[in-house]
Structure formats: structure tokens, C-alpha cells
Amino acid sequence: MSEIFLSFSGDKSQKFAEKLQDLIKKIGLGTIFLANTNIKSGDNWLEKIYANLKECRVGIVIFTKENRDNNKWLYLEYGVLSYKQETKTDENLKTIPIYLDFTEDDWKDNPLVKYQSVSFSVNFDEAIDNLLVSINDTLRKKKGFNASEKRLEEPLLSIINELKNIILSPEEIKDDKTKINSVSTPLTPITQPLNKSVIAQVLENIHSFIKKNQCILYNYIEYDKVEKYLENEVKIDEVTLSDAIAYLSDTNHLIFTEEEGLDGYPIEYIGLSAKGQKIIRRRKVK
Numbered sequence: 001m002s003e004i005f006l007s008f009s010g011d012k013s014q015k016f017a018e019k020l021q022d023l024i025k026k027i028g029l030g031t032i033f034l035a036n037t038n039i040k041s042g043d044n045w046l047e048k049i050y051a052n053l054k055e056c057r058v059g060i061v062i063f064t065k066e067n068r069d070n071n072k073w074l075y076l077e078y079g080v081l082s083y084k085q086e087t088k089t090d091e092n093l094k095t096i097p098i099y100l101d102f103t104e105d106d107w108k109d110n111p112l113v114k115y116q117s118v119s120f121s122v123n124f125d126e127a128i129d130n131l132l133v134s135i136n137d138t139l140r141k142k143k144g145f146n147a148s149e150k151r152l153e154e155p156l157l158s159i160i161n162e163l164k165n166i167i168l169s170p171e172e173i174k175d176d177k178t179k180i181n182s183v184s185t186p187l188t189p190i191t192q193p194l195n196k197s198v199i200a201q202v203l204e205n206i207h208s209f210i211k212k213n214q215c216i217l218y219n220y221i222e223y224d225k226v227e228k229y230l231e232n233e234v235k236i237d238e239v240t241l242s243d244a245i246a247y248l249s250d251t252n253h254l255i256f257t258e259e260e261g262l263d264g265y266p267i268e269y270i271g272l273s274a275k276g277q278k279i280i281r282r283r284k285v286k
Helices: 011-027 045-055 072-086 124-139 156-167 196-212 223-232 238-250
Strands: 004-007 058-063 094-099 254-260 266-272 277-283
Touching: 004 011, 004 072, 011 058, 011 124, 011 156, 045 072, 058 072, 058 124, 072 094, 094 124, 124 156, 156 196, 196 223, 196 238, 223 238
Parallel strands: 004 058, 058 094
Antiparallel strands: 254 266, 266 277
């Protein structure tokens, strides 16, 4: 039986559950039950759901504005998890309601709101960190687990971006010339010393720029365009950007290398290490 039960209903909730499953598996926080992937043809689906509800140690119920007020299956699974939580003999059990596009204050009169929830509509990074830490604390999988550092790693960062994209509305992710991609949080002018939050935002903006411009695997764009965007539109000062790129290179989040171009001239490019994505940085004179 699985240690973590993901309960969902509706398109947005399901997509989030599937990507959350990918994230939890990549980190190695526990085994997961997700109905649409764990129930096979010929299975007694109701029996399998109840068995996993009974045996799981962490139950995560994913609520959205669309499914929160009238969904019998979501309520049923939440009810089973709640009953188990109230009658538990093992302290290492937890029920976690997730609110994707609203907060607990928007639903404060609902009797379902009795466990500490995680809302992704205010501060996504803080919410995902709290959720991952809560899972790890309950299942005790990793000693010294630091979620805020872990999510900066590749390929976790790409999954984090996909989770953000699921939560945002179509209006928020429309093509906007003033943004790289609304998945990324635009930076305000940076004057404070370089920290991990700034580094994370720089890397996230680079990833999003590549995604929006379809710079995947064999497609190339000049690094200068990325640099110009980060300096002029995202408003990262030149020193901060240089320091952030140097840090990301030193920690293998970004890789600098050289090879010979098609015309025989050596080129230097910056590549995202996870999938070998490459951006031409500049040509060198022989």
C-alpha cells in the first residue's frame, strides 16, 4: 500500500496531483496512490481506493474553486481521512487540505476546514516548502531535509514551474511582451546582497525564457537576449546577474563549455544541465 494518498477532482486538481506526484517521487519522500495511475483495468476501483485510504499515512486533498462546494467523491475521501486522523493511534498520520486558487479565509465557514491547510494562491514557494516539509516530517524519510534548497535543483525546478503554471488562470499565462512567462515572478530592482532567493529567481527566469522562446534541446538563441531581458525588463543589475550566473555555474545548475561551431570558429555557450538545453553566449575570435 502507498504511504501518500492524493485526492483530486476536476481538471486543474488532477493536473496538479499528477505533477505533485512527479515532484514527490523525484525527491523520494514516499510512495503515492493516485487513482488515475494506480488503478488498472480489471481492478475493483472502489476497494482499491478504500484500502489505500485506510493504509496511507499522509492524505492530501486538493481543493479548487470548482470542486470545493459540491463534490461527493472528494468529500468522501476527505471524510475517511478525517475519521482516521481523529481516531488514530499512530502520531505519524496527517491529513492536509490544499487550496489551489483560494485561501482558508475564503472558506472559513466550511466544517471541512479543521486541519491546517496549505494555500497556493498567496505565496507558492512558501506553500510548496510547507507541504514538502510536512510530508517529510510525517514519514521521516530524509534527515535534515531543506525544501527551499531542494526545489532549486534540476529537474525539480522544471516540475515546480509546471505546478505554478497549472494554478495560474489563462489570463495570467497569456503572452505578455513585458514578461518572460507569468510562471516566473518578475524581480524588482535588486540592491541587497546576493542570496538564494535571488539566485532561484534568476534561474527560474532563465528557464522560463527558454521555454517561451522554445529553446529546447536543439534550438538556440543568443545568450545576450537573455542577459538583456534580465537587466532591462526584470531589472536585475549587472553585478547581481553576474554573481548569480557565477554561482549557478559553480553549483552545476548552469554549465559553461566550449565547442567548435559549424563554421569552424569556437563558441562558448551556457547550457541548462538537466536536459542539455543550450544557449549560445558569444563567439570567440580565433
